[in-house]
Amino acid sequence: MFPLTSQKPDQSRTHITISEIECRRGGLDFPSWLILDEYDRVRIDEAYDLVTTKPIGSFSPAFVRKIAGFIKEAAEQRRLRGVVRK
Numbered sequence: 001m002f003p004l005t006s007q008k009p010d011q012s013r014t015h016i017t018i019s020e021i022e023c024r025r026g027g028l029d030f031p032s033w034l035i036l037d038e039y040d041r042v043r044i045d046e047a048y049d050l051v052t053t054k055p056i057g058s059f060s061p062a063f064v065r066k067i068a069g070f071i072k073e074a075a076e077q078r079r080l081r082g083v084v085r086k
Contacts, residue, residue, distance in 0.1 A: 002071075014080075
C-alpha cells in the first residue's frame with residue numbers, strides 16, 4: 001500500500017501528482033499525490049486501521065502503468081523502502 005496525501009509532498013520524495021480526472025475515478029479529493037518511495041508492508045487480514053477493503057474507485061490502466069514505471073525506477077535506484085506498521 002502506497003500512501004496517498006492531499007498535502008503536496010516535499011520535492012525530495014518520489015511522488016506522482018494525481019490528475020483531477022484520476023482523482024474522480026479513484027474517489028479521491030483533488031488535488032492528491034501518491035508517494036512512491038515507501039510502501040506499507042501489511043497483511044490485509046492484519047490491516048486493522050482500514051475501514052473496509054472494498055474499493056472506492058480505480059485509476060485508468062494508463063495511469064496505473066505510469067505509477068508502475070515510477071515504482072520500478074525508484075526500486076532500481078534503491079529509493080524504495082517497505083515500512084512495517086504495527
